[in-house]
Amino acid sequence: MTPRFNLIILIAILFFYNCQSDKTPKVKTGKNWPAYLGDNHNNHYSSLSQINKENIQNLQVVWEYKTTDSDSLDKGQMQCNPIVIDGVLYGSSPKLKIFAIDAATGKKSWEFDPSGIGKISVKAHRGVMYWESGDDKRIFFTAGAYLFALDAETGLPVQSFGDSGRASLKADLGDWAQKLFVSATTPGVIYNDLLIIGTSLSEGPDAAPGHIRAYNVLTGEVAWTFKTIPHPGEFGYDTWPKEAYRSSGGANSWSGMALDKERGMVFIPTGSASYDFYGGNRKGANLFANCLLALDANTGKRIWHFQTVHHDIWDRDLPAPPNLITVTHDGEKIDAVAQTTKSGFVFLFDRETGKPLFPIEERTVKETDLEGESTWPTQPFPTKPPPFSGQKLTLENVTDISPESHDYVAGILENVRTGEQFIPPSRQGTVVYPGFDGGAEWGGAAFDPTTNLLYVNANEMAWILTMVDRNPGSSENPLTTGAATYLANCAMCHGQNRQGNTGGTYPSLMGVERKYKRDEIKDLITHGKNMMPALKHLGEKKIEAVIDFISGIKETMENEGISKDEKEPKVPFTHTGYNRFFDPYGYPAMKPPWGTLNAIDLNKGEIVWQVPLGEFEELTKKGIPITGTENYGGPIVTASGLIFIGASKDEYFRAFDAAIGEEIWKYKLPAGGYATPSTYEVNGKQYVVIACGGNKMGTKAGDSYVAFALP
Numbered sequence: 001m002t003p004r005f006n007l008i009i010l011i012a013i014l015f016f017y018n019c020q021s022d023k024t025p026k027v028k029t030g031k032n033w034p035a036y037l038g039d040n041h042n043n044h045y046s047s048l049s050q051i052n053k054e055n056i057q058n059l060q061v062v063w064e065y066k067t068t069d070s071d072s073l074d075k076g077q078m079q080c081n082p083i084v085i086d087g088v089l090y091g092s093s094p095k096l097k098i099f100a101i102d103a104a105t106g107k108k109s110w111e112f113d114p115s116g117i118g119k120i121s122v123k124a125h126r127g128v129m130y131w132e133s134g135d136d137k138r139i140f141f142t143a144g145a146y147l148f149a150l151d152a153e154t155g156l157p158v159q160s161f162g163d164s165g166r167a168s169l170k171a172d173l174g175d176w177a178q179k180l181f182v183s184a185t186t187p188g189v190i191y192n193d194l195l196i197i198g199t200s201l202s203e204g205p206d207a208a209p210g211h212i213r214a215y216n217v218l219t220g221e222v223a224w225t226f227k228t229i230p231h232p233g234e235f236g237y238d239t240w241p242k243e244a245y246r247s248s249g250g251a252n253s254w255s256g257m258a259l260d261k262e263r264g265m266v267f268i269p270t271g272s273a274s275y276d277f278y279g280g281n282r283k284g285a286n287l288f289a290n291c292l293l294a295l296d297a298n299t300g301k302r303i304w305h306f307q308t309v310h311h312d313i314w315d316r317d318l319p320a321p322p323n324l325i326t327v328t329h330d331g332e333k334i335d336a337v338a339q340t341t342k343s344g345f346v347f348l349f350d351r352e353t354g355k356p357l358f359p360i361e362e363r364t365v366k367e368t369d370l371e372g373e374s375t376w377p378t379q380p381f382p383t384k385p386p387p388f389s390g391q392k393l394t395l396e397n398v399t400d401i402s403p404e405s406h407d408y409v410a411g412i413l414e415n416v417r418t419g420e421q422f423i424p425p426s427r428q429g430t431v432v433y434p435g436f437d438g439g440a441e442w443g444g445a446a447f448d449p450t451t452n453l454l455y456v457n458a459n460e461m462a463w464i465l466t467m468v469d470r471n472p473g474s475s476e477n478p479l480t481t482g483a484a485t486y487l488a489n490c491a492m493c494h495g496q497n498r499q500g501n502t503g504g505t506y507p508s509l510m511g512v513e514r515k516y517k518r519d520e521i522k523d524l525i526t527h528g529k530n531m532m533p534a535l536k537h538l539g540e541k542k543i544e545a546v547i548d549f550i551s552g553i554k555e556t557m558e559n560e561g562i563s564k565d566e567k568e569p570k571v572p573f574t575h576t577g578y579n580r581f582f583d584p585y586g587y588p589a590m591k592p593p594w595g596t597l598n599a600i601d602l603n604k605g606e607i608v609w610q611v612p613l614g615e616f617e618e619l620t621k622k623g624i625p626i627t628g629t630e631n632y633g634g635p636i637v638t639a640s641g642l643i644f645i646g647a648s649k650d651e652y653f654r655a656f657d658a659a660i661g662e663e664i665w666k667y668k669l670p671a672g673g674y675a676t677p678s679t680y681e682v683n684g685k686q687y688v689v690i691a692c693g694g695n696k697m698g699t700k701a702g703d704s705y706v707a708f709a710l711p
Helices: 003-020 403-413 481-489 518-527 540-550
Strands: 060-066 083-085 088-092 098-102 108-112 129-133 136-143 146-151 166-168 189-191 194-197 212-216 222-226 258-260 265-269 291-296 302-307 323-329 332-340 346-350 360-364 378-382 430-432 446-448 453-459 463-465 467-469 573-575 595-601 606-612 636-638 642-645 652-657 663-668 678-682 685-694 701-709
Touching: 083 129, 083 678, 098 136, 129 189, 189 258, 258 323, 291 332, 346 378, 446 636, 481 540, 518 540, 636 678
Parallel strands: none
Antiparallel strands: 060 701, 083 088, 088 098, 098 108, 129 136, 136 146, 146 166, 189 194, 194 212, 212 222, 258 265, 265 291, 291 302, 323 332, 332 346, 360 378, 430 463, 446 453, 453 595, 467 573, 595 606, 636 642, 642 652, 652 663, 678 685, 685 701
C-alpha cells in the first residue's frame, strides 16, 4: 500500500471513531466545568492551578450576576452548581429561570422561564445538563414534573423533544402515580444519547415510586426503567410485602448519580421508602431503598447493589452522588466508588464487583416499640474509614458554651431516647444524630486524584423525632376532615399545632389567613412551592377543609362527600415535625464543633485532618474557640492544593490549604453560598464562581452569582 493510501485509511478510521464516540461533552481538562460537580465522576476536582496558596490573598470579585428573582417570603433558594462550556456559564435562578451568561464578564446571553408554559412547582435546583452532537447542542433541566430541552445557543425549547420541548417525569411510573407529586432537584447524567435521572418525591404516605428512567435525548421517550420497588418476579421483590409495588413509594434517587463512561456503568444512590419514619406497612429490608446501585447504563440492568440501611425509618437517604475514584490497596491500583452518608460514614467499593475495600460489619441495633412496626435487627457499619461525624449525643458531650445552655439541653436529654445510632422513632422522642441533614449532605465530597484524599464537609446537628398517633380523635369527639387531613399530610413539616419547625425551614402557619388570600393558600397546597410538594391529589373538598382548619375557620362541610375509607390513614403514626435540637439561645445542643471540613485518606481509610467550618463571631468574641456552623453545599479542590467552599451559616466563601486544613482566605458573600462552587478558565484566566442564594438556616435571601479571579 502507498503512503497516501495509508493516510486515507487512517483518516477514515479517525472519522469512524469520532462518529461512534460518546456524545457527551468532551472535557477540555482544566478549562471547562462541563457537568454537575465538575464531571461525571463527581470529584469536584480541577487541574487548574493559576490561583494558588501564594497569590490567594489577591483574589477579588470580577463580576456579579443578579438573577433578580430572590424571594425571602417564599423561601426560594439557589443551590445550583453552574456548568461552563467554552466560555459560557449555564445556571438557574431561585425561581428556576435558566440562563446563559458570558463566563468571563457575567453578561447575559439568554434566559428561559419555564413558568411561561404552565404552572411549575418551584423547588431547590442544583444545576443543568449539557449534550452535543455536531451542531446540535442542548441544555437539559428539570422544573415541576417535567424534563426540558433547550437549544444551548438560543435558550429556546427544542420542539422535537417530547411535547414541544418537555417530557414528563411521571412517564413509566404507573397510572396511580400520575396524580402524585414528582419533581427532580438534581441533574442526572448523560451517556451517549441517554439521559439517566432520578426524582424528588413526597416523603409521606402519598409518595410516588422512585423508579430510575433513561430518556432519549433526541425524542424525550423513555428508553429504559429500573424499578426501585421491584415487581413480581424481579430481584428484591421478596424484601417487600407482596402488594407493595402497587402502592408503596419512595426509594428514589434525588441526590444525583455518577457515570463510568468507559465501563458503561451508572452508579445511583437511593433514599428511603415512604413513609420516612414508619414502615409497618412495608415490612422487610425494602430493596432498593437506601442502596448504592450499579446499573448497566445501556439497559438499566442491575450489576450489583449494596444497601446502607435496611428498612429505613430514620430518613437515612443517601444524600449525595458517589465519587468514582482510583485508590491504592495492598500496592494495587483499584477503580473504586465512594459513597458518603448522613450517618457520617464512607462506604468504599470495588467499582466493577461491588466488593467492599474495607470490612463492613452487620451490628445488632435496638428494636421498636411502636405498634405494627418491625425494625430490621442489624445495620451495616463500615470499619474504615472512621466516621467523620459524631455518633451519639449523651450527657458527656452536651454543649458547654455556658452553664445555662448545658443545663437546658441536659434536662431535655434525660427525657428522650439517645446514645447510639439507629434508635427507632418513638412516642417518647428519639434523638437523631447526626441529624436528618447529616453528617454528609447533598453538597457531596471532593476528591484529589494526586493525593487520594477525600474532602467532605459535615453537620454536627442533633434533631429530635417524636411520633404521635396520626388520627387521635375518638368516636365521641372525631377529628374534622380538615384536622385529619392536616395531620396526615402537613403536620410532619409544619408541626401538630401549625407552629413550624425550629430551624425555620418549614414556616409556622399561625396567622396564615392574614398573610395570604384564600385562593393563594389553595394554589400553594395544590401546586406546591419550594420545599412543599404539590397536594393536588387530595382533591377539592379535602383541600378546602385543610384551608378552613389552618385558617381557624369552623368547617361548614364537615365530612360531607368524603367516605370513611378516604379518611382512613395509610399508616397510624405521624410526627411532630423536623425539629433541630438547640439550646435556649439557638445554638446546637452538643459540644462544638457544629460544622466541620474533613480530609480522609482513602488508601489507608484514615482521617488526616478535621477543622471547623464556619464561625459564630459573637461567640468567638466571648473567647469561645471557633465552633463551626451548620452548612449546606460542597467543596471543590484544585491542582494548586486549594479547597474552595461556601456552605457555612456565616455567609463566608473560604479557601483552605488542602494539605493541612488551614483556612487561608475568606470573603463575605452578599448572601449565603449554599451551593457547590465551580472553577474554569477563559482566555488564560482562572475563575471561581458560587451561587449566593441564602435563605437557609434563617439567613437572608440572595440572587447573585459571584465570580472571583486574580487581578
